[in-house]
Amino acid sequence: MARGAVTLRVMTPSAATPAYRRLSVEERRSQLLDAALTLFAHRVPEDVSLDDVAEAAGVSRPLVYRYFPGGKQQLYEAALRTAADELRQCFDEPRDGALLPRLARALDRYLAFVDQHDAGFSALLQGGSVVETSRTTAIVDGVRRAAAEHILSHLGVADPGLRLRMTVRMWITAVEAASLIWLDEGKQPPVEELRDWLVEQFAAVLSVTANRDPQTAALVEALAGDV
Amino acid sequence: MARGAVTLRVMTPSAATPAYRRLSVEERRSQLLDAALTLFAHRVPEDVSLDDVAEAAGVSRPLVYRYFPGGKQQLYEAALRTAADELRQCFDEPRDGALLPRLARALDRYLAFVDQHDAGFSALLQGGSVVETSRTTAIVDGVRRAAAEHILSHLGVADPGLRLRMTVRMWITAVEAASLIWLDEGKQPPVEELRDWLVEQFAAVLSVTANRDPQTAALVEALAGDV
Structure with a gap:
């Protein structure tokens, strides 16, 4: 243009x-x-x-x-790209201070985004919409990947193994599911509770993985000293 | 017909x-x-x-x-319905013995299904396919709902509250994500490890929710005595 x-x-x-x-x-x-x-x-x-x-x-x-x-489909994709860029910005968090509070601040921004975009956010993630195409799916997947990369980089692990990567990606999917249910349920529980709960879940699943994976175990030990 | x-x-x-x-x-x-x-x-x-x-x-x-x-689309939807019925059967588990081993047995059947259907399973869940329609999405969502209802009924909670329902649905989404990553990663980690790991995550996220929700706390206490 x-x-x-x-x-x-x-x-x-x-x-x-x-x-x-x-x-x-x-x-x-x-x-x-x-x-x-x-x-x-x-x-x-x-x-x-x-x-x-x-x-x-x-x-x-x-x-x-x-x-x-290109009409509606082009407008929708352009709007989706704009929203995806905005969503990526939610993940920008300085590498200062303890890890879990950093995660909580990023979640605060993410949940504010979900709150603001509401039905559009649900339509986007739930798929099955008439405007769903492989391109829109690729945009959404790109945001998921960016979220995983941000978290892994904050964890400070140079070469994350399969179990740690899976843990992070599973938690990101769980956060997405939580956001959709939260919108469905009239934004209950209150957003601050949801945020804290998600952070606690992150710590819990990381600890579970630590029992099976030395890399994650070392990370959890380092985080325990990081207050 | x-x-x-x-x-x-x-x-x-x-x-x-x-x-x-x-x-x-x-x-x-x-x-x-x-x-x-x-x-x-x-x-x-x-x-x-x-x-x-x-x-x-x-x-x-x-x-x-x-x-x-109806051609390819009709065939695909019929195949998907058959697969969805098969998947629902994975969740059938007698209400005998301790809860976590029951969950492990259902996961064994589910992961065998994922293993067998492989690329078809990924295509189905990842969406964005040319054959994705609101009908196929509804079939997949029906399976997710069935899984959540099965788990809640095994938990033996008559009227599950929002926090317990969210916990179960978030875990189910995390299991789906794990299945897709597992297929992507050449079926690593070994299926028995993945199964045990997912069961441990279920117990962990339930415990996290127990700290915020009296209903889940009572449930976790009951499960602790259920060996």
């Missing part, structure tokens, strides 16, 4: 008469994606039309098509 | 000349589904054609179409 400023007609809800606003291509694209993400948060992707996005963003339908000529 | 016997032409690999064998409609259907499941175990669904199924079953392509007029 060409970069540069374009002049586009904008209907703002506050103005009775059409207003003209100058947005760069990137700004406009990002405005449309924000509008789409907000809609996806409250409805399943199948129920969001390009008309809805145009209305929410206060622009014309042809404009939405100009930015997303 | 009408029940009854039909006479169909069968090419058997051992016979140089066509042989005629009498199979009932149900027997024939189940023969075709077995052939399909064997193919799905070694290739992703996208790479299995009706020709392949006809060849593997030693029958003509029109015959496969007669049983599955």
Whole structure:
């Protein structure tokens, strides 16, 4: 897509008469994606039309098509990529202080993301949506891999073995499942309890693996001294 | 589909000349589904054609179409339903003896199923396949729900609360993740180790939840006396 400023007609809800606003291509694209993400948060992707996005963003339908000529599927994938980037940022945590509080802070950001994106988050992870394709699955898998890599790098293990990698990936899947159930259950238990509970589960499954795997045992011992 | 016997032409690999064998409609259907499941175990669904199924079953392509007029998608869904029924049977475990050995026996059957269905199992759970639809997702979700209900009924809790239900569902998701990684990693660690490890994780996450939930605490206490 060409970069540069374009002049586009904008209907703002506050103005009775059409207003003209100058947005760069990137700004406009990002405005449309924000509008789409907000809609996806409250409805399943199948129920969001390009008309809805145009209305929410206060622009014309042809404009939405100009930015997303591939229609709904392209818009959905672009919105998903934006959400995936945002989700990856949740994992950014300085390597300072004890490990479990770092994990708790990353979980706080992750759960705030889940809370904000709500139905869109469920639709995304539960799959089976009409807009599910191998590309959307690859985006979601990329986020899972990034989460696993972040955790392993915080654990400070240079060459994590199979049992440690499996433990981390199983816990990440359990966190995903917890997020979906949490949304289904009207965001119960309270988010702080959910966060602490997930951190405790991480410590517990790591300890179980430590009984079978010397690498994880050494790690758990190091973490025990890390308060 | 009408029940009854039909006479169909069968090419058997051992016979140089066509042989005629009498199979009932149900027997024939189940023969075709077995052939399909064997193919799905070694290739992703996208790479299995009706020709392949006809060849593997030693029958003509029109015959496969007669049983599955909806083509590949219908065959895949029928095979998936058969696999889902088989998977549910893995969970059947008498309510005798201590709980964790019961769980270990059910896991043995489940992991044997994963081992046998291999690539088909991964394709099914990883989604993103061209044949993924909301119907296939519903079949898989039905199996997950059945697994959770089985475990809760074995736990003997009449009215399981949110925290206990979440714990069970999170563990089931972690088991699924473990199965997929296990297949990816050339079926390592050895299946007996994986089974014991998963049982230990179940006990560990239940104990973590017990610290936050009186119902789970009472359950863990009861299980401790149940050797």
